[in-house]
Amino acid sequence: MKKYIGTVLLLMALSFACSSESVDDSETNTQARTTFANPVWDGADPWMVKQGDEYIYCYSQGNSIILSRSKFLTQLGERKAIWRAPASGWNSNCVWAPEVHFVDGHWYVYYAAGVSGPPFIHQRTGVLRSETDDPFSNYEDMGMLYTGDNPDDPSSNVWAIDMTVFEHNGKLYAVWSGWLEQMDTDATPQHLFIQEMENPWTLKGTRVSLSSPEESWETGGPLNLNEGPEALLHNGQVFIIYSCRESWLVEYRQGMLQLSNPNGNLLDPSNWQKHGPVFEGNDKVYGVGHCSFVKSPDNTEDWIIYHSKKSTTPGWERNIRMQPFGWKADGTPDFGTAVPGGKEIPRPSGELELEESIND
Structure with a gap:
């Protein structure tokens, strides 16, 4: 995800070792069919969406965007590189945090990229569109989105990453993390913006500043950030779960914006x-x-997929975790406590039965 200039960058060269204790084979075989343990795989900025009976997982690898599709929430499946950055141009490097969304019969990938870095001051948001309703089809580059304050002047575009989109009351909206104005240093505070969309590859009107790092629990470190926004829709309510504090520190955490009047503006x-x-x-x-949300295979459970740091050392060595969550009496999400690595978690509801039916 985001990189921060200065001495922190030197810490990224550190390596991490993993070990596990052996257990009785019979116990392993039994648990493998009923439980799993975090972390589930390496990576960062996990985006997963359920389409029909498949889980589509989207991630960047180098300067490529990869999709996986699987019948199982807890396992990656068939993979395909659906896009590689061009050799030159605005999106030739630093491909970060892609998301894939199914809108009006096509898959759209929203991603951040820049011409170079560090310093990471060139990041903008691009859009890809699938040729068909198959996520593994070819993709057309729909270009860069304008995320500044003066759409009539494309040269005035402003740094933007982590875009997500969602539909509400018949309208399509984009939410992303960006700067108030273009800067020449990536040690710049990040804010959340929202804007209506004319279509999945065109923003409508001008951006609206939605959230800034101002509360005591989202400030206090070397760089105040609001980033990684993700929409969570439930029983007519709209929530935006976002990341705050510094992505390279253990204090990185999740905040929430709640739409007070779902029928309002x-x-x-x-x-x-x-x-x-x-x-x-x-x-x-x-x-x-930086999380995403999906239903279990039988659609009875809600799950959060997120990344965490591999150690307390500042840096961006991270892995992917997932766990179920519930809802409070007031209708807001209850994410509970982050489950420690290695602790067995019951597999998502319906996954075991699905595996058995496939293996029969």
Whole structure:
């Protein structure tokens, strides 16, 4: 995800070792069919969406964007590189945090990229569109989105990453993390913006500043960030779960914006209430951030997929975790406590039965 200039960059060269204790084979075989343990795989900025009976997982690898599709939430499946950055141009490097969304019969990938870095001051947001309704089909480059304050002047575009989109009351909205104005240093605070979309590859009107790092639980470190926004829709309510504090530190955590009046104006900042932190690390799980949400195979459970740091050392060595979550009496999400690595978690509801039916 985001990189921060200065001495912190030197820490990225550190390596991490993993070990596990052996257990009785019979116990392993039994648990393998009923439980799993975090972390599930390496990576960062996990985006997963359920389409029909498949889980589509999207991630960047180098300067490529990869999709996986699987019948199982807890396992990656068939993989395909659906896009590789061009050799030159605005999106030739630093491909970060892609998401894939199914809108009006096509898959759209939103990703951040820049012409170079560090310093990472060139990041903008691009869009890809699938040729068909198959996520593994070819993709057309729809270009760069304008995420500044003057759409009539493309040269005035402003740094933007972590874009997500969602539909509400018949309208399509984009939410992303960006700067108030273009800067020549990546040690710049990040804010959340929202904007209506004309279509999945065109923003409509001008951006609205939705959230800034102002609360005590989202400030206090060397660089104040609001980033990684993700929409969570439930029973007519709209929530935006986002990451705050510094992505390279153990204090990285999740905040929440709640739409006060779901039938009101989403572009009115006063219609959103901020809560937090709603999900954070502990003495065994470090720096939880940038999540996505899916249903279990039988659609009876809600799951959060997120990344965490591999150690307490500042840096961006991370892995992917997942766990079920519930809902409070007031209708807000209850993410509970981050489950320590190695602790057995029941497999998502319906996954075991699905595996058995496939193997029959």
